[in-house]
Amino acid sequence: MKYIRKSGLIFLFIVVSLIVLLNIFLTDKWLENQLEKAGSNIVGAKVEIDNLDVSIFKGYIKWQRIQITHPQYTMKNMIETGPVEFKISIPALLKRKFVIENMHILNIKTFTDRKTDGRLPKKPEEKPKEPSFFEQQFAYLMKEVSSAPAFEFVSEIKNIKPEEIINQANLQTPQKIDSLRNVFTSQIENVKKEIENIENDFNTLKSIEANLKTINVSGIKTIDDLKRTYETVKGAIKQINELKEKYRGKDKQVKEILNSFNESKRNIESWVKEDFARVKDFAKLPEISTFNVVKYLLGPKILSYYLTYLDYSNRAERIVNKLQSVKPEKEKRPPRLKGQDIHFVKEKALPDFWLKNCAISGETNAGFYIKGEIKNVTSQPQVLGLPTTVEITGDRPDKAKLNLFLLLDLASSPSKQNLKFSILNFPIVNFNFGHDVKYLPAGIKTTTGNVVVELSKFGADVNSSIKFLALNPNFDYKSVNFRNEYERMVDNIIKNTFSSLKQIDANVYLAVKDNKVSVNFNSSLDVQLTNGFKQAIGREVEEIKRKLENLVRERVEKYRVEFERQIDEKIKELNNKLESYNIKVAEVENLRNIKLQELDKEIKKRSGNILERIFK
Amino acid sequence: MLILQVIAKIIKILRSQGTPGQVAAGFTFGMYLGLIPWNTLHSFIIWILVILFNVNFGAVLLAISIFASIAYIFDPFFHSFGYWVLVDLDFLRGFWTNLYQTSIIPFTRFYNTVVMGSTLASVLLTVPVYLGVKWFVKNYREKVDPKVQKLGVIKMIKASKIYDIYQKAKVLSEL
Structure with a gap:
């Protein structure tokens, strides 16, 4: 002790x-x-x-x-x-x-009122994280569905001044023509330098020609003189050939420049078209051949739902992966004295958390009496080897039905998710679309609708569809102040189109593949609204387009004409020089051959006379 | 003033009635409690040992205050050391995995990098700290303390009325 x-x-x-x-x-x-x-x-x-x-x-x-x-x-x-x-x-x-065998959650209620504000005290603001590539794409899509240039254009249609747009749009063709001119000028100058002695050589050819012309065959007295002259004329071919070879190939070079010049002329036309497209973009001219209204009507809300779902799903996957990683990455700076927990996972062992079965029942704020089961909620699915499933059904006295099935398989690699959600025959009251487009209905006052969502996720790839159908919809509009008659027309057409609808349908397909998001909205409503829109402002849009195109062409034309004229002249000058030189070479060569023939003939003639005299 | 208080406390511990072994054991236990996070099973067991066994309690408290500060400073080192032992040493993985699935042991939170790092550091320091403190206390009592007691300042304090009152109060409190 x-x-x-x-x-x-x-x-x-x-x-x-x-x-x-x-x-x-x-x-x-x-x-x-x-x-x-x-x-x-x-x-x-x-x-x-x-x-x-x-x-x-x-x-x-x-x-x-x-x-x-x-x-x-x-x-x-x-x-x-x-x-x-x-x-x-x-x-x-x-x-x-922590293992729970059976749990019963009864009387679940959603969206109930609170007596006190449930906001958490504000934390010191964290440095905003750089958005991921995926988030950036979603932000871009959100921007695309939130701004409707076609509708904004209607307000500005009266204020559009083509001259000003052209001035501000910064046409690229004149600059491109300028740089093209420089390229051709330098090419032409190079060739020009290479033939700068052509005048001297031309003169040499002329003097050879003059010398040949001075030869008077009949005037040569002796055969020996004839023979000497013959040899001299014969020898002239060497000099002629030298001069001939000197500029051989230059005309080919000039031809190539000419071909490339002709090609460039065609390019200018495509530049003009590009400039026109740029001007159209700058003026925010809408393309009203396909008018995707549903994109603006439902896009913001649907995309935000998607983003929220994918955000939660990715967050859950990240946490679970961390909890079941065999060799977790080292945390760089965990909070002081807290360290990092390493969860030593082992197959067929107990996970750290496992809710085996949870029966739920209750009532949603939309009045659905729901019941269902949640199975195998765990922090380490790979240890458990079972997927989490959620199955909930609900109904209302008015026969509206709700179904939710979610399979979350984070045990397999890559992970799998399957979501099926549907609400059928559901009376919708005061549904807000959540967009900012002026003329489109802000929401639906009353309707009965179906929403069917199907989503499957395999690793990072997502495939999903949302089908929305509202029957006998009664739309709600924001009040609009009209700035011109087109606004009034568009507003009327849209309201008339919407009020005549017996149903409004929308199909949205969203996919994420290789980290790229693609989304597609379509509805039968689009065709009706496109026609109405065309009817309201189609002619005005076409007129503005025509004016802008003419102005673009006008601005570019003076540059183009001047460029073509200058380069054309320079090429012609080169061509003329080389052509006249080649003609002169051919002439001298021809003259030399004639003189040679004359001398040969004369020598033969005189030699024949001498032999005749000897044998007489 | 705080430094003076700490020095006074140390001198008091060194001159206490406990044997050098009791002071050294108290200090070693205190080192464990200071370095290892409190919410672990082994930390709790060490507290029981401290309460049950006749170790110098003052030394325990002194060591806790010293080593808790050291633990805060060396936290990143413990985290790295613990991570190395738990994750990087592959041959131990099977052992840790089996231990993780056992009963009770997981309450030691051995799977936490800081707990593992600080516990191993404490174990490695046990022998040197125990022997070092024991040697120090012994030598202090034999060689240094008689000289300290002969210091003019100490004599002056002892001769003062305040010291007299303190001694009386001490006797009364021990009754």
Whole structure:
């Protein structure tokens, strides 16, 4: 007993008693606070648990109510539950694992009112993260569906001044023509330099020609003189050939320049077309042959739903992958004294968290009485080897039906997700489209509709479709101040088109493949509205287009004509020089041959006379 | 003033009635408690040992205050050391995985990089700290303390009325 502290034994007894008492009175409250804190961090708004009761020895947990605040509408609960009680596995708990066999969540309610604001106190603002390539694409799509240039154009149609647009649009063709001129000029100058001695050589040819012309064959007295002259004329071919060879190939070079010049003339035409397209863009002239109204009408809302879903799904995958990684990446700077937990995963072992089965029932804010099952919610799906499934069905007294099936298979690699969600025969009241386009209906006052969503995700690739059908819709419009008669016309046409609709349909297909997002909206409504739009402003748009095209051509024309004239002249000059030179060479060569023939003839003639005289 | 208080505390511990071994053991336990995060099973067990065994409690508290500061400073090192042991040493992976699936042991939070790093650091420091402190206390008591007691300042303090009152109060408090 020398080493044992008696007072220590007493102190330990007091401490153990205190712990037992605290466990009875305080642990529930402490755990409640911890769970609320953890939940709030995940949701981004207050999570409140009422009367949490935990009994580790009996292995149960129960609470009276959980309120999960909607992160955007903090005076509303996203989900509120009634009393919940469930058993936890004690053997698993001894392994520091939380396994729930069966849970029943009854009286679930959605979008309920809160008595207090569920907003969390503001954290110091974090440095905004650089958006990923994927987020940038979504932002781009969102911008595309949020701004409707065709409609903006209607307001500006009267103010459009083609001259000003041309001045501001910065036409590229004149500059391109200028640089083309420089290229040709330098090519021509190079050839010109190479034939700069052509005048001298021309003169040499002329003097050879003059010399040849002075030869009077009959005037040469002796045969020896004739023979000498013959040899001289014969030898002239060497000099002629030298002069002939000197500029051989230059005319080919000039021809090539000419061909490339002709090719450039055709290019100028395509530049003009590019400039016209640029001017059209600058003037925001709409292309009204295909008018995708549904894109503007439903695009912003649908894309934001997609982004939210994919954001949550990616976040869940990231967390789960971290929790089940065999060799997790080292955290660079974990909070001081907190470190990094390494979860040593092992197949067919217990995961750290596993909710085996959860039966839910309740009522949504839309009046659906829902019931369903959630199975195998786990923090380490690869350890468990089972996918998480959610199956919920709901109905209303008016025969509207709701179905949700979600399969989340993060156990397989790559991960798989399958979502099927449908609401049928659902009466919609005061549905807001959430767009900013002036003339389109801001929302639907009343309708009965179907929404069918199907989404499958395989790794990072997504394939999805949303089919929306509203029957006998009654639209709601914002009041518009008209700035010109076209606005009034477009507004009338759109309102008439929409009011005549017996139904409005929209099909949206969104796919993500190799990190690239593509989205396609279509509806039978598009054809009707395109025709109406054409009728309202089609003629005006065409007229402005024609004016702009003429102006572009006019501006470019003077550059083009001047360029063609200059280069044409220079090429002609080169061609003329080379042609006249070649003609002169041919002439001298011809003259030399004639003279040679004359001399040969004369020599033969005189030689014949001498022989005749000898044999006489 | 704080430094003076700490020095006074150290001198008090060094001159206490406990054996050098008790002071050294208290200091070593305190080192564990200071370095290892508190919410672990082994930290809790060490507290029980400290309470149960006759070690110098003052040394425990002193070591906690010193090593808690050291733990804060060396946290990145513990994190890296723990990560190396838990993740990079492949031959230990099977052992850790099996340990992770056992009962009770996971409550030590051995799978946390800082817990593992600081626990291993404490284990490595146990022998040198224990022997070092023991040697220091022994030598202080034999060689340094008699000289300190003969210092003019100490004599002056001891002769003062305040010291007299302190001694009386000490006797009363021990009754």
